[in-house]
Every structure is written in structure tokens, then in C-alpha cells.
Amino acid sequence: MKTWLRKKLPQSWLLFYHRAVAWLAAVYFWFPSRRLIVIGVTGTKGKTTVCNLLSVLLEEAGHKVGMATTANFKIDQREWINDKKQTMLGRFQLQGMLWEMIGAGCKYAIIETSSEGIAQYRHSGINYDVAVFTNLTPEHIESHGSFQKYKEAKGQLFAHLTTRRPKKITGKPVPKIIVANTDDEQADYFLSFAADQKVTFGVAGEADIKASDVTVGRSGLQFKVDGVDFTSPLLGKFNVYNILGSVAVGKALGLDVTKMPAAIAKVKNIPGRMETISASQDFTVIVDYAHEPHSFEKVLRTVGSLYDGKLIVVTGSCGGGRDKKRQPVMGQLAARYADQVIVTNEDPYDDDPQEIIDEVAAGAEKAGKVAGNNLFKILDRRAGIKKALSLARTDDVVLIVGKGSEPVMAVAGGKHVSSDDREMARELLNEIVKDKS
Secondary structure (H helix, E strand, O other), X not given: OHHHHHHHOOHHHHHHHHHHHHHHHHHHXXXXXXXXXXXXXXXXXXXXXXXXXHHHHHHHOOOOEEEEOOOEEEEOOEEEEOOOOOOOOOHHHHHHHHHHHHHOOOOEEEEEOOHHHHHOOOOOOOOOOEXXXXXXXXXXXXXXXXXXXXXXXXXXXXXXXXXXXXXXXXXXXXXXXXXXXXOOOOHHHHHOOOOOEEEEEEOOOOOOEEEXXXXXXXXXXXXXXXXXXXXXXXXXXXXXXXXXXXXXXXXXXXXXXXXXXXXXXOOOOEOOEOXXXXXXXXXXXXXXXXXXXXXHHHHHHHHHHHOOOOEEEEEOOOOOOOOOOHHHHHHHHHHHHOXXXXXXXXXXXXXXHHHHHHHHHHHHHHOOOOEOOOEEEEOOXXXXXXXXXXXXXXXXXXXXXXXXOOOEEXXXXXXXXXXXXXXXXXXXXXXXXXXXX
């Protein structure tokens, strides 16, 4: 019914509907964002990691925190995996969660704020205090129409920042703050919006929070910020930017940078983001959310630079109206960087999963992989992961991408079925280790 209405109603009516529902949700829950310091994190990649790192920084400083991200939800000490297949919850759900955060005594709310959520005005009933820009690469182009419109959708969060009245929390005025990654070429656009304070972060160019002496290795990251040493077990240079983003927000909110390294070092994994899965096997297994070409290639390059063994990749591609052009590209990238490629089901929605697999595999074959030799098409995702693990030998790496920490798969008819890459990998690894012992 909702899909039919979206197709039949004029765009102006739909926008009015979205804004009206956002306002009603805020009214119903007594405008909870007015009693919280609300941080919105947007961009193409890194949002979930920045949110989680920032949550730890604030908690280590003695504050109670609530959080809503693609990977997980948090209300003070209660934390659970996001099983909604939505980065940004619907308006009543999100406002209800903010209300629960107040009830739990939270001072801060961190909200991963997506472009599609913004396009549906899920942000409009929220009084944000901090807007964070991580980076921007082409994604969701089919739903937005163009890269420019995608960027402008993100920009609405920053335009929205100063349209809501300033707050006082515990008797102190709360400034409106923009935090942006200046190494991204789109940073100037996001910094052009009005704010009481603007803070930048980066590695290559000028920035308020800048990393120097960066070392990236298999054991994690090392770098300095204003002479302060940071170490992190997180993998990949892109996580330097994610840490810097959280540090920049923390500093803008009054946290002491010299006390941040201890908190950052405690974060061993972000759910489904370059997350290592171990059952005492003699090879490495990594689960990551990368589901589009830009992030997938970054992950492939990172893993390739850190490990010497054979690389075995499990990949696929989304259905449900996502950009179909990405399907063969995902296969090409997997074939270019990996020694063995397993193409399997991901989130088909109402599309034919076998057709998606065939498109991805066609891209891999175009890049030189041979079906039945170093390329395998396996419809069942668990069976695909099992095949990848069976191919691994000592010091090899199995990289499972596309779903990260998601505990469900979206299939035909709007249904969600249980499918958790991390749990499947753990169970299968335990079987392998048991058989060897």
C-alpha cells in the first residue's frame, strides 16, 4: 500500500506527509531532542565507526550516551544490534528512542543520519547541536537522481542545524557546531553552512585536528594529534579519519584530548566493520559491511596491504532498486584483488537473487576469473561462507563483505530472514577447528 501511494501521490504531497509525521512524532514524545545534546553524523562511509568511537569517548569522560547507527543501538548501558534494515529509524521509532534516552539519564544522543532519512524528513523533528561530515563518494544515485542531489540531501542536515532554537543543558548554552573532514574535496560545501563553531580534521591538508606520524599495520594504527600518541587495534588508514572525526567532536564538546587515547585503544572492533572473527583457526577471517564499489575497493586494498597469504572473498550485491550497474563492478573488483571469489546471495529484496549473482560473477569472469576454478557461484550464503573457509590455508585471509553485523537478510515480499555473517562464520570456524582437533 505504501509503495502504491508513493507512486501515485504528487511529490509535494509526499514531502508534506513526511514533514507532518516528523512533527507529530516530535509532539507525541514532547520534543525529546530539546533535552539532549544531539550529534548527527553523515557522509558516505565511516558514520557508524565515528558514532561508536564518539560514544566511547563521551562515556569515558563520565557521560551517559544514547546512539542509533546502521550497526547498533545504545541507551546508556543497554546495547543491541540493529535488525531493522534501516540506518535511520522511522520518525516515531527514532523520537521514541530519544525519549527513552532521557529516561535513562543520557546527556548525549548520537544519530547516524542518512541521506535517505533526510530525504524523508526523519531529521526535521530533531534539534541537532553538532553536524559531522565524514566523506562523500557516489552512492544511492538511483534514489537521489544524481551525485549533486545526493550531496545536497546530506547538506540539509547542516542547513537544518541553525534553524532550531539554541538549547541550555544543565544550565549551560549549547553551541551549534559543524565538524568536517577537510581531506575530502566536498568539505567546503558542508563548511559553508552557518554554525557557532566549525572544527576540521584530516591527515593530508590543514586541519584543526590533524594526524601526524601515521603508521598502519596488521596490529592496528599509530599516530599523533598535537603531540599526543594514539594507538588503535582498528585496521586500515580510513579508520585514522574515523578516529580523528570522533576526537574532533569530543574536543569541540570540551573533552580533554590527552585523555582520549586510553578510550580509543579500548575499542577492539566496530560491529561488522573490518571485524575479525576468531575461533583459534590458523588463518584470518574478516567481516565487513562494504556493499558498494568505493568502500569495497578500500577494504580490498587494506587487506591486501596487511596480509601476505591468499585472499578469498565472499561477495554479492543488493537488489531492491539499488544501482544495478554496481553488480558486475563488485565482481570485477573482487577478481582483481582476490585469489578466490565466492559470489553469493546478499539482500535481494524482490529481485531474483540468482540473476544478481550471475551479474556479479560475470564481472569477475570479465576480470579473468574462471568458474569452478577460482570463481564459485553459491546461492545459499551460509554455504558460500563455508566454501570460502574450506579453501583457506595457514596465513590466508577470508574476507566476507556486504552485510557486516546485520542479523537479517531482506527477501521477497518485504520479509526479513535470519542471516548473520558473524555468527555463521563463528559456527563454521568452530566446526573446522573441532574437526582438526
